[in-house]
Amino acid sequence: MRRVAFLIRFALFVAASSGIEAALGDPIYVDQGRDWTTAERTDFYIRDQGSRLINLAWLQALKARDGQPFLSDSMSRYGFLPNPGNTTNLPVGFHTTGSGDAQIVGVTCSACHTRQLEVDGKAYRIDGGPAFIDFQAFLSDLDKAVGDATASKAAFDAFAAAVLRSATPAAADVDKLRQRVDAWYRRFHTFVAGTLPAVGWGLGRLDAIGIIFNRISGTDVGPPPDFLIPENMKIGDAPVRYPFLWNSPMQSQTDWAGFVLNGNRVFALARNTGQALAFGNFEPRRSFGPFFNYANSINFDGLKRLEELLLKMGPPKWPSDWPIDSKLAQDGQKIFERQCSKGCHEKKEVRALRDLFVTTWVTPIQNVGTDTRQYDELGWRVKTGALKGAGIPLIARHLDEEDYAVHMMFSAVAGAILENKLFLRSDIGSGDGFGSSVTPNGQTAPSTPRPPSLAPVQASTAPPPSSAEPPDQPESLTIEPGTLLERTLNRGEYEARVLEGIWAAAPYLHNGSVPTLAELLVPPAKRKAYFNLGAKYDIKNVGLDVDQNGPARDVTDCNDLNSGNSRCGHDYGTRLTIDEKKALLEYLKTL
Numbered sequence: 001m002r003r004v005a006f007l008i009r010f011a012l013f014v015a016a017s018s019g020i021e022a023a024l025g026d027p028i029y030v031d032q033g034r035d036w037t038t039a040e041r042t043d044f045y046i047r048d049q050g051s052r053l054i055n056l057a058w059l060q061a062l063k064a065r066d067g068q069p070f071l072s073d074s075m076s077r078y079g080f081l082p083n084p085g086n087t088t089n090l091p092v093g094f095h096t097t098g099s100g101d102a103q104i105v106g107v108t109c110s111a112c113h114t115r116q117l118e119v120d121g122k123a124y125r126i127d128g129g130p131a132f133i134d135f136q137a138f139l140s141d142l143d144k145a146v147g148d149a150t151a152s153k154a155a156f157d158a159f160a161a162a163v164l165r166s167a168t169p170a171a172a173d174v175d176k177l178r179q180r181v182d183a184w185y186r187r188f189h190t191f192v193a194g195t196l197p198a199v200g201w202g203l204g205r206l207d208a209i210g211i212i213f214n215r216i217s218g219t220d221v222g223p224p225p226d227f228l229i230p231e232n233m234k235i236g237d238a239p240v241r242y243p244f245l246w247n248s249p250m251q252s253q254t255d256w257a258g259f260v261l262n263g264n265r266v267f268a269l270a271r272n273t274g275q276a277l278a279f280g281n282f283e284p285r286r287s288f289g290p291f292f293n294y295a296n297s298i299n300f301d302g303l304k305r306l307e308e309l310l311l312k313m314g315p316p317k318w319p320s321d322w323p324i325d326s327k328l329a330q331d332g333q334k335i336f337e338r339q340c341s342k343g344c345h346e347k348k349e350v351r352a353l354r355d356l357f358v359t360t361w362v363t364p365i366q367n368v369g370t371d372t373r374q375y376d377e378l379g380w381r382v383k384t385g386a387l388k389g390a391g392i393p394l395i396a397r398h399l400d401e402e403d404y405a406v407h408m409m410f411s412a413v414a415g416a417i418l419e420n421k422l423f424l425r426s427d428i429g430s431g432d433g434f435g436s437s438v439t440p441n442g443q444t445a446p447s448t449p450r451p452p453s454l455a456p457v458q459a460s461t462a463p464p465p466s467s468a469e470p471p472d473q474p475e476s477l478t479i480e481p482g483t484l485l486e487r488t489l490n491r492g493e494y495e496a497r498v499l500e501g502i503w504a505a506a507p508y509l510h511n512g513s514v515p516t517l518a519e520l521l522v523p524p525a526k527r528k529a530y531f532n533l534g535a536k537y538d539i540k541n542v543g544l545d546v547d548q549n550g551p552a553r554d555v556t557d558c559n560d561l562n563s564g565n566s567r568c569g570h571d572y573g574t575r576l577t578i579d580e581k582k583a584l585l586e587y588l589k590t591l
Contacts, residue, residue, distance in 0.1 A: 027116055027125035030504075032246065033314025041127055044110050044309050045083055046095040049272065050298035051106030051279040054142070054188075054433040056088060056096050058181065059105055061162035062145040070145055078141075079133035079203060081116055081125075093131075097299075104433045107279050109272075109306060112206060112242045115504060117537040119322065124537075126316045126504045128245035132535060136200045143192040146185050150178075184436035186226055191219050191434075194233030201239035202553055203533040205512050209255075209377045210236025212278050213405040216412050219435060220282045221385030227283065227435065232382040232405075238373040238564050241512035244505045246315045247498055249307065252350070252360040256510040257374060258495030259406070259479055259487055263360035265307070272303040273413045281435045284386050284415060292390045294415030315501030318589045322539050325586050332587025335580055339573050344496045367492040369524075369569030371511045372562050375491045379474050380405040387411060392418065394484050406479050500591050506543035507531075513555040513567040516543025517588055521581050523574045527567045530554045542585050 029041070062070040064077075071089045074082045080091035088096060093111020096103045115129025149159040159181075160174045161167055195214045201207060218233035240256055248254060254262040254271055261267045281297035318324060349359045384390075384399045387408055391398030396411040478488045494510050508514040515531040518541035534550030537543070558568035573584060 027123040028319070029125050029127075030316040030319055032127060032316050033312070035312040036127065036314055040309055040312050042085060043305070044127060044313075045092045045108075045114070046086065047108055047110075047306050047309070048095050048097050048106060048299045048302045049108050049276045049280075049306060050296070050300075050302060051108060051276060052097070052104050052281050052297050052431070052433045052435075053107055053279050054105050054184065055101075055163075056103040056105050057101055057163045058146075058159075058184075058432070060088075061159050062142075062149060064145065065141060070142075075138065078135070078138045079131065080111065080138075081114055081131075106433075108302075109245070109275070113245045116535060117504070118535045119319075119537050119539055123535075124319060126501075128310070128313050129316065129501075129504050130204055130242035130244060132204050132533070134200065134203050135206050136196055136202075139192055140196060143189055146181065147189065150181060150185060156181075180432050180436070183226070184432045184434055187219055187228065187436050188434050190226075190228055190230050191215065191233065194218060194230060195236045197235050197237040201236075202551060204507065205239035205241055207236030207239045207377075208275065208278070209374060210234070210238065212274060212409060213377065213380055213382070215278055216282065217382040217385070217405050217408055220412075221284060221387050221408075223385075227386075229383055229385050232385075234377075234380060236377070238377050239512075240374065240510050241505075241507060243497075244315075244501060245310055246313045247361070247500055249310050250359075250361045251495075251497060252362040253365065253495060256494050257378065257489060258365040258493070259378070259489055261485060268307050269300070269303060269417060270413050272306060273298060273300075273416055274409060276303060277409075277412060277416070279434070281431065282412065282416070283435070284390065284412065286386070286389070290389070292387070292415060294412070294419040296416045296419065298416055298420070300417075300420045315591070316504050318503060324589055328583050329586040329590050332583035332585065333590075335573075335576065335584045336587050339576070339584070340499075344572075345499045347498045347500075361498050363496040363498060365493050365495045367490065368494070369558070369561075369571065370492070370494060370509050371513065371564060371566040371568065372492045373564035374510070375489070376562070378404075378406055378477055378479075378489055382408065384408055390415060395480075396485075397480055397482055404477070404479070406477075410480055410485065499588065502591055503542050503589050506537075507533075507553075508543070509567070509570060511564060511566070512553070513565055514543075515546050516541040517585055518542060518581070520570060521573045521576065521584070524558055524568045524571055528555070529557075529567075539589075542588060 060069065060071060064070050064072065074080065074089050074091045076082060076091065080093065083090065083092045090105065092114050093108055095106050095108055097106060098104050112131045112133065112135065113128050114131055115126040117124050117126070148155060150156055156178060157174065160169055160177050163177060164173055191214060195210060214233040214236065218229055220227055222229040249268060250263070252263045254260045260271055260274070262271055276298050283295045285293050287293045344364060348362050350362050381402055382405045384401060384403050387399050388401050389398055390411045392411065392414045396414045397407065399408060399411055476488055476490045478486065480486050503517070506516060508517065508520050514520045514527060516538060519527055528546065530552045531544065531546040532548050532550040532552050533544065534548045536545035536548040538545045555565045555567040556563040558566065560566055561568055573581070576584065
C-alpha cells in the first residue's frame with residue numbers, strides 16, 4: 001500500500017510540475033544583484049563545460065516511457081526547467097556542441113543549480129539554487145529508452161530511420177549506426193546498473209561523489225575498447241542536496257565534507273574540473289616512462305567563464321511582494337549573532353598563502369551529529385587500471401594498483417588541468433558521448449557483440465535495507481598525504497557555510513532531510529519522519545510546503561545515522577522560545 005501511495009503522489013507531482021510554466025506563466029526572476037543580468041543568466045543556462053552525454057539526433061529519436069518523443073516535454077517531467085532560447089527543445093542546463101549530425105548533448109551546472117519555486121500561484125526563478133530535479137529517473141529512463149531502441153531489429157530499424165532521416169536507410173548505414181549505439185549503450189548501461197540505488201535519490205538530490213568516482217574508476221581506466229572496470233563501480237546510496245552556488249567562489253573549502261580546496265582561480269578550476277569529469281570524456285594512458293597522457297573533453301574556457309559567472313551571481317533577495325517584519329528581523333539578527341554566527345556561520349574573511357592573496361570565507365568543518373553515509377564513499381578503494389603509477393609531485397600522490405577513489409579523482413583532475421596548461425590541449429573528440437567510440441588516437445573503437453544481459457535498469461521502490469550500523473569503513477582518512485592538498489577527513493564532519501540566501505535552499509542539512517528552517521529549529525527526535533517534495537514554498541516556515549502534492553521523502557531518526565536519510569543532528573537553536581524562533585526565521589529571510 002505504501003508503494004501504491006508513493007506512486008500516486010509521484011504521478012500527481014509529475015502532472016503538476018510538467019505544466020508549471022503554462023499554469024503559472026513566465027517566472028519572476030528574483031533579484032540577485034545588479035551584476036546578474038539577463039545576458040549572464042542566458043550564458044549560465046547553456047555554457048559548455050565539456051560534458052559529452054549523447055548524440056543529439058539519437059536523443060531526438062528516442063521514446064519516453066509513455067511512447068512520446070523523449071524530448072517532447074523538454075524533460076520537464078524530471079523537474080528540468082524549460083529554456084525558451086534553446087532551439088532543440090533542451091531544458092535549462094543542457095547544451096549541444098559540434099554541428100550537423102555530429103552534435104552532442106552535454107549537461108552543464110545550471111541543470112542541477114537552478115531553483116524554481118511557487119508561491120500564491122506565481123513561479124519564482126532563483127539561479128544557482130538547488131534544483132528540484134529527479135536526476136536518477138532521468139538516467140534510468142535514458143538507459144531504458146536506448147535499451148528499448150536496441151531490443152529488436154524492428155525497434156532499431158524505426159530508431160535508425162529517425163536518426164538517419166530516411167524511411168529506407170541503407171543497410172550499411174544502419175549496421176554502422178548499430179555498432180555506435182551498442183558501444184555507447186554498453187558503457188552507459190554498465191554505469192547506470194553499477195551506480196543507481198534501488199530506492200531513488202528523489203527530487204533535489206544526487207550522489208555526486210558516487211557518480212564521479214564510478215565514472216573515473218569504472219568507465220575510464222579499463223582496457224580498450226570499452227575502458228570499463230565494472231567491479232570498481234559501487235551503488236551510489238549517499239545522495240546529498242544540490243548546494244547553492246552564489247557564494248561558492250568565496251568559500252575557503254568546498255564539497256559537503258570540505259575536502260576540496262577552494263578560494264582562488266587554480267582551486268576553482270580544480271573544483272569545476274572534477275564535476276565536469278562526471279559526464280565528460282576522459283582517457284588517461286601512460287605515454288612513456290613515468291609520464292601520463294590525461295586526454296579529456298573538458299572545455300577549460302567554458303569552466304573559466306562559468307567561474308566568472310558565479311562571481312557575478314549574488315545571493316537571492318527575499319522577493320518584495322512577500323511579507324517580512326523588519327522589526328522582528330532586527331530582533332532575530334541579535335539571536336543569529338548569538339546562536340548561529342560565532343564559530344559556525346560567520347562571514348569570516350581571511351587571507352592565506354595558499355589562497356594567493358585572495359580573500360575567502362572560512363567556516364568550520366566539524367561533526368554536528370548529522371548523517372554519516374557520504375563518508376562510506378570517501379573510503380571506497382578501487383583498481384586504478386590505466387592510472388596505476390600516475391601522480392603529480394606535491395599535488396597528487398602516485399597511485400598504487402589498488403587505491404582510494406578519492407585519490408584517483410585528485411590525480412585525474414590535476415592531470416587534466418596540466419594537460420591543458422602545459423600542452424594546450426584537452427579535447428579528444430566527442431565521439432557519440434559518454435566516452436563511447438573514442439580511442440586515444442581519436443578513431444572509432446571496434447564494437448563487440450552486445451551482451452544479452454544488458455536489460456534496461458528499472459528503479460525499485462522497495463525500502464532500503466536497515467543501515468543502523470555503519471559498514472566497515474575508516475573513522476578517518478587522510479587524502480593526498482605528503483602533498484599540498486593533505487587533509488584528514490574524520491567521519492561525520494561536514495562544512496558549515498555562510499548562509500546568504502539560505503531561505504531559498506530547502507530542504508536542509510547536507511542530505512535534504514529537513515523540509516524547512518522552522519523544522520530545523522525543532523529537536524531532532526521530534527522532526528518530521530516524512531514530508532512531500534515539490535515546487536510549492538512555505539514562506540512562513542521558510543522551506544517546502546510539506547503538504548503539497550508530490551513524492552514523499554521518508555527520513556530516519558538518530559537510531560539510523562548512516563541511512564543516508566537521517567534527520568538527526570544540528571541541534572542548535574532548538575531550545576529557543578517560540579517568539580525567539582519566529583524572530584530568527586524572520587532575520588534568515590533577509591540574508
